[in-house]
Amino acid sequence: DKGNYRHFMQKEIYEQPEVVGHTLGAYVDMTSGRSRLPGEVALDFGAVRRMALSACGTGYYAALTGRYFFERYARIACDLDVASEFRYRESPLDGVDLALFVSQSGETADTLASLRYAKAAGLKTAAIVNVPESTIAREADAALPTLAGPEIGVASTKAFTCQLTALAALSVRAGVERGRISGAEEAELTRALSEAPRMIAEAFKLESQIEAIAREMTTHRHALFLGRGSSFPLALEGALKLKEISYIHAEGYAAGELKHGPIALIDETMPVIVIAPYDGVFEKTVSNMQEVAARGGRIILVTDEKGAKAAPVAAAATLVLPDMPEILTPIVYAVPLQMLAYHTAVHMGTDVDQPRNLAKSVTVE
Numbered sequence: 001d002k003g004n005y006r007h008f009m010q011k012e013i014y015e016q017p018e019v020v021g022h023t024l025g026a027y028v029d030m031t032s033g034r035s036r037l038p039g040e041v042a043l044d045f046g047a048v049r050r051m052a053l054s055a056c057g058t059g060y061y062a063a064l065t066g067r068y069f070f071e072r073y074a075r076i077a078c079d080l081d082v083a084s085e086f087r088y089r090e091s092p093l094d095g096v097d098l099a100l101f102v103s104q105s106g107e108t109a110d111t112l113a114s115l116r117y118a119k120a121a122g123l124k125t126a127a128i129v130n131v132p133e134s135t136i137a138r139e140a141d142a143a144l145p146t147l148a149g150p151e152i153g154v155a156s157t158k159a160f161t162c163q164l165t166a167l168a169a170l171s172v173r174a175g176v177e178r179g180r181i182s183g184a185e186e187a188e189l190t191r192a193l194s195e196a197p198r199m200i201a202e203a204f205k206l207e208s209q210i211e212a213i214a215r216e217m218t219t220h221r222h223a224l225f226l227g228r229g230s231s232f233p234l235a236l237e238g239a240l241k242l243k244e245i246s247y248i249h250a251e252g253y254a255a256g257e258l259k260h261g262p263i264a265l266i267d268e269t270m271p272v273i274v275i276a277p278y279d280g281v282f283e284k285t286v287s288n289m290q291e292v293a294a295r296g297g298r299i300i301l302v303t304d305e306k307g308a309k310a311a312p313v314a315a316a317a318t319l320v321l322p323d324m325p326e327i328l329t330p331i332v333y334a335v336p337l338q339m340l341a342y343h344t345a346v347h348m349g350t351d352v353d354q355p356r357n358l359a360k361s362v363t364v365e
């Protein structure tokens with residue numbers, strides 16, 4: 001039931017403060033500020049030094065973000081593959097202590113095959129899954145839940161932010177178990193994560209501004225998304241969301257890759273969405289933004305209050321989120337990108353919840 005919403009996707013975007021909060025509650029004891037594993041899950045990160053992560057589509061972008069979390073907070077090296085490559089790549093998997101899969105449905109054929117491949121190779125496996133009775137949840141050694149509830153819209157929204165939440169909290173748990181994070185740091189990070197629902201609600205306030213940007217977006221046939229660090233996977237996810245429901249051709253790039261090719265595409269007709277929270281790589285991203293501005297590209301900057309003040313070039317539009325701890329930015333910055341894709345598709349008149357050629361669950365290779 002869509003309730004008062006026009007589409008399931010819109011409803012699911014708006015459910016995010018609640019379901020992200022629920023998911024976080026499974027991985028963090030809010031009273032003590034300690035990270036934990038949900039329910040009966042048995043998984044020990046203490047001896048994990050290297051992980052292999054694999055998933056498809058949006059789940060893959062969540063896993064790619066997870067790599068930033070795990071490498072930074074737990075000092076666990078992460079290999080990453082889309083599942084359709086992992087299963088055939090013939091990686092020796094040397095030194096891999098744990099294989100971690102991410103899937104909303106828990107039924108994606110390539111991800112399931114990759115899980116079975118990892119098990120056959122003798123690896124310990126874990127899977128972050130939204131459907132607890134799914135095949136992947138049943139077959140993984142450790143099933144790690146996201147509590148997004150049923151996701152009906154084909155374009156994933158709330159499942160993605162819940163995956164990011166679980167990955168962020170797990171990386172903190174792993175950091176503690178590996179002795180890389182002190183109790184005080186754990187408390188600070190979990191406190192930061194507990195702000196996610198409120199920050200997502202703040203992002204909703206940008207909706208009318210995003211709607212106006214989306215109206216303009218419909219006049220373009222192409223768009224570029226740029227991000228650095230943990231905002232790089234968001235650039236990929238923002239581009240995927242836009243192309244799958246509005247059919248506008250969009251590509252996401254690591255901002256530093258701009259000058260290695262895609263800069264050739266930039267002219268006055270090219271919207272460039274720059275995702276740049278005021279973090280450790282902000283200055284670098286901004287210098288890439290200047291390269292876009294110098295070539296007349298139409299910049300849509302997604303940043304925070306500090307970033308908006310520090311940005312040296314005027315963007316065609318600036319979406320300003322509140323300043324927030326770094327661990328939160330992937331979770332919160334996903335939301336304006338979802339809203340941008342949603343409103344562009346609505347203006348284009350496409351079938352938002354059932355985009356052409358796509359299925360909610362891809363159970364064939």
Ligand code: F6R
Pocket residue numbers: 056057058059060102103104105106107108111154155156157240244360361362
């Ligand atoms: C994009 C989208 C797909 C899925 C992918 C994996 O919005 O929904 O890219 O993320 O098909 O599906 P799951 O997560 O069910 O394995």
